[in-house]
Amino acid sequence: MLDLAIDQQKRLRQALGTFATGVTVVTTVDEEGSPRGFTANSFTSVSLEPPLILVCIANDAATRPVFMGSEHFCVNVLAEDQQDIAAVFASQNRTRFEHISWRAAKHGSPLLDGALTHFECRRTISIDAGDHAIIIGEVLDYGTSGRSPLVYCSGSYVEFGLLQQAMEAGQHGVATRISAIVNFDGAIPMVRDPGTGNFLLPAADRVGTEAEPDTLVGKLSANGIDAAIPFVCAVYEDANQNTHNVVFRGTARTVETSRLKDFELIALDDIPWEKLADKPLKQLLERYLEESEQDAFGLYVGDNMTGKVHPLKAGA
Numbered sequence: 001m002l003d004l005a006i007d008q009q010k011r012l013r014q015a016l017g018t019f020a021t022g023v024t025v026v027t028t029v030d031e032e033g034s035p036r037g038f039t040a041n042s043f044t045s046v047s048l049e050p051p052l053i054l055v056c057i058a059n060d061a062a063t064r065p066v067f068m069g070s071e072h073f074c075v076n077v078l079a080e081d082q083q084d085i086a087a088v089f090a091s092q093n094r095t096r097f098e099h100i101s102w103r104a105a106k107h108g109s110p111l112l113d114g115a116l117t118h119f120e121c122r123r124t125i126s127i128d129a130g131d132h133a134i135i136i137g138e139v140l141d142y143g144t145s146g147r148s149p150l151v152y153c154s155g156s157y158v159e160f161g162l163l164q165q166a167m168e169a170g171q172h173g174v175a176t177r178i179s180a181i182v183n184f185d186g187a188i189p190m191v192r193d194p195g196t197g198n199f200l201l202p203a204a205d206r207v208g209t210e211a212e213p214d215t216l217v218g219k220l221s222a223n224g225i226d227a228a229i230p231f232v233c234a235v236y237e238d239a240n241q242n243t244h245n246v247v248f249r250g251t252a253r254t255v256e257t258s259r260l261k262d263f264e265l266i267a268l269d270d271i272p273w274e275k276l277a278d279k280p281l282k283q284l285l286e287r288y289l290e291e292s293e294q295d296a297f298g299l300y301v302g303d304n305m306t307g308k309v310h311p312l313k314a315g316a
């Protein structure tokens with residue numbers, strides 16, 4: 001009974017998570033004059049006349065009583081290179097402001113350096129709503145820098161600039177290899193290398209469409225796999241293969257098993273670790289399993305030896 005409730009909550013959270021948002025850090029000062037703040041994506045514009053915005057804060061958030069007691073607060077909309085700040089302000093870290101540079105806005109709330117936009121507000125109404133409180137604020141002052149936004153969707157941060165840079169990195173005379181982790185009920189399609197018998201992810205030289213049989217989506221479709229692969233989970237150069245690799249991740253809405261000719265559905269609990277084609281694939285699947293468990297995904301950018309996973313949540 002309890003498990004079912006948890007499962008339903010997780011599914012609702014995942015469905016809600018498909019709504020892409022920006023990411024903010026909402027700040028204020030407590031009674032001792034110390035800066036306080038937390039990461040929030042529930043920020044919404046409410047009214048232009050008068051200028052009102054809202055943000056929702058969880059009843060169990062440590063900063064909730066501080067926000068409920070303070071007259072002013074500031075919503076800092078994060079720029080795309082501020083993922084680390086989002087992570088710090090979503091973590092259990094209690095020295096959050098020591099990790100960033102900031103200054104006091106006109107009415108005292110912390111204004112984060114490098115933020116895309118800020119809205120300094122006077123709290124007008126707070127409404128209890130289920131396990132959160134809705135805090136409505138009147139915008140007293142605001143400013144914007146014209147930088148690119150940090151975007152959050154389905155548990156992942158999306159950095160448009162970084163993705164663009166990573167995708168372009170492959171256009172220098174190296175073959176591009178596009179592959180995908182397509183989750184269908186806890187199993188993923190894999191293909192056996194005819195020479196070695198080792199397992200690989202489904203791959204092609206471009207993403208393509210169902211109507212193009214030589215592309216990734218075309219191959220999946222020809223095998224009865226109706227896949228949605230909107231997220232990039234790794235971009236890396238493989239010097240051994242002389243390939244530029246982009247790995248997408250997503251899910252299959254349906255799989256017609258009778259049409260599976262080129263792929264085998266491999267249960268994630270049963271991955272043949274000793275029979276994977278190469279080390280990058282092993283590391284990728286290890287990370288995928290870990291991240292699926294935590295429902296928080298990262299993007300790896302690098303080569304087959306070194307690289308950086310752009311993280312999502314602190315502690316994740």
Ligand SMILES: Cc1cc2nc3c(=O)[nH]c(=O)nc-3n(C[C@H](O)[C@H](O)[C@H](O)COP(=O)(O)O)c2cc1C
Pocket residue numbers: 023037038039040041042043056057058060061062063064086089090091092152313
């Ligand atoms: C992208 C993202 C968005 C979040 N949005 C909210 C939100 O809108 N409201 C909220 O109460 N918590 C939100 N959280 C969770 C809080 O940031 C997190 O629980 C934080 O630790 C709260 O800090 P506190 O306990 O010090 O108040 C979000 C976390 C992330 C990573």
